[in-house]
Amino acid sequence: MRILLAEDDAILSDALTANLQHAGFEVETAENGAVAEYLLLRQHFDIAVLDIGLPMVDGLTVLKRARATKPDQPILLLTALRDLEHRVEGLNAGADDYLTKPFDFPELEARLRALLRRAKPSAAAVQQVGALSFDRDARRATIDNEVVEFSPREWSLLDLLLGQRDKVVTKDQIAQSWASERPEAGGGRADAAPGSIEVYIHRLRRKLEPSGISIRTVRGLGYLLELDAAA
Known part of the structure; x- marks a missing residue:
């Protein structure tokens, strides 16, 4: 929110x-x-x-x-x-x-x-970006009508990036958004470390590839969610 x-x-x-x-x-x-x-x-x-x-x-x-x-x-x-x-x-x-x-x-x-x-x-309950349909209330996401499973951390990260589309999201913002959530199994506080954030970004990129959405690294600043020109 x-x-x-x-x-x-x-x-x-x-x-x-x-x-x-x-x-x-x-x-x-x-x-x-x-x-x-x-x-x-x-x-x-x-x-x-x-x-x-x-x-x-x-x-x-x-x-x-x-x-x-x-x-x-x-x-x-x-x-x-x-x-x-x-x-x-x-x-x-x-x-x-x-x-x-x-x-x-x-x-x-x-x-x-x-x-x-x-x-x-x-309010629109479902966001449609490229081939991705993101239903925050139902916690359900599909790409070309196929359900995509996201871990809690991946879901939170995608929600943050979508909410600030066309705006750079910093690692500090990501860590802050995770602060009040329970860590994933085996994660703990290390989940929000810069290296771990990069791991989740990599996982999210792979899952979003079929949707026409990319996550661009803005060096020294953070990450920017973009819709590919061909999508």
Whole structure:
């Protein structure tokens, strides 16, 4: 689950990021509204959390602009304002939910998961890339309608690469996405070591060969999932 967290309070942002990652989210942060708007309009996020009081471009403006191009994007607003007027303004602008600071993290997590559950009927459950059909909810993948078996680590890696298609995924991001998962049999912490990540990339490449999908190594940066031109 990929989340955009737009919060200009660095201490709060760091704390929320750590808690969200521990809860299984992949987190992209933005410290101002301009960055949040850029990311939200150009990348895929399962959900976005926007602070209303963002500098440069306020959260309500980011929300309204995002709604114009991404009407189904789940968005939750954060604010220190307690009055009803601002709460209503945010909801009328298109927010799916609203949380007033200060709050306890379990409440934020519960609200995010509730929004994700409600968003599922309108979101595409299956991604089709080349000959690959990837059903995250059913944990089922096929290539040319033939079921392909992936280990838990391979599945998680493919999910991450698909979620950031056309964007380089670093080894640190891969290790981070595996941190909250159980290691595979005989793996342990060594599973997330750079050498082990390369092994999983190699295995995934071999399984994806018939699909027209390739995983390119970007030297010094990470990996990039691409669709072959002939696919």
